[in-house]
Amino acid sequence: MGFFKWFKKDKKEEKIGENINLQEQEETQEIVNEKEEVQEIANEQEEIQEIVNEQEEEVQEIANEQEEIQEIANEQEEVQEIVNEQEEIQEIVNEQEEIQETVNEQEEIQETLNEQDEKKKEDISNTLEETKKEEEAGEESKKKGFFAKIKMGLSKTRDSILNGVEQVLSSFTKIDEELFEELEESLIMSDIGVETSTYIIGKVREIVKAERIKDVAEIKDVIVRVISNILEEDAGDFILKSPSVILIIGVNGVGKTTTIGKLASNYKKQGKKVILAAGDTFRAAAIDQLQVWGERNGIDVIKHQEGSDPAAVVFDAIQAGKARGADLLICDTAGRLHNKKNLMEELKKISRIVNRENPDAQIETLLALDATTGQNALQQAKLFSEVSDITGIVLTKLDGTAKGGVVIAIKNELKIPVRFIGVGEGIDDLRPFDAKEFSKALFE
8 A cells, every 4th residue: 555655646746746847847948939929020120120120221211312302402492492493584585575665666666666757857957948948030031021011111201211212312412411402302202301300411410420430321321320329229128017007098090099000910919907997988889899809809898888088998997907907007088189278288187087096017108100101100299298208108190100300309308118010911910029129120
């Protein structure tokens, strides 16, 4: 039993030992396993650490890349800014170029405009020059035409004066007193008149003596020179200021009303505002005739009934002229004989009214004379000058008369300037008197 117990005990111990060993083995195995697990864990941790390290490296790389990217982005931003600045600069440059182009275009436009202006000015200047030349040519043509008309109109007067002189000179071979007497008589016969003929021959004597002229044929040129000097002495232009009043006086039949109509037309063409006064109230036809002239020229005519007071007509015409801003008032007056005292007194009354009602006006009194009446026209001028302050002569009907020499006598004896001459029926045939032109037409 004891053995069995021992054996049993020994078995038990052996079993316990085996259990212990087994337990130890298990524990050892567990430890080993744990170690392995720990090792695995360590390995895993190492792997994880490696992964972490790798990830950190990757992260760092990524960070570095991001930094690089950021740097690149920053650089790109800088580049973009530079690009933007360059674009702005380019835009400014473009704008400047556009501005410069605009300036250049404007300069070109201005140059073109200047060229056009210069061309226009040149064209205008050329046009004006051409117009001026045409006008001058036209005026010259008119002057030549009128000069030819004067020359033709004075042909009988020229023949009357020069033919007589030439006839006398042809009958003498030397210059003596008898020659001068014959020449004086010839001039008197040509309606120059006694006083003026005597004056002319007196001047001829002086010149012949002073210049020691011996040739009879030269006397003709001396006579022409003396007569021309008479006509051209103090021959100023007839210039009217604004306002002006012209009284036309003279006997019946000398052409006063027609003269007024032609004067009115002439001054209206010069741009003056003209008014007519029908002051010849004694002849109904005179009022109607003046009205026709007014309508023809578009000029107002102030008139009263036949038989009205002429001074009243002139008074109303002066007031109308003031109210309408007229530059010129031309007054017709009744034809009166120089030996009718009451009519001459009426003329004085009209003159007084004109001076009283329009003291600032230029007042001209023109005496109309008929050249065909010769020396009678000179006598009329002398008598009218006694009752009126005559400032000028209108010599009508000068064409076709042999008695035009009276103009020389009027100028020499009365010292009254001839202002207008009539050489035809046309509206433009009444012209301002040009002494040089008249002398030339008379003797050439």
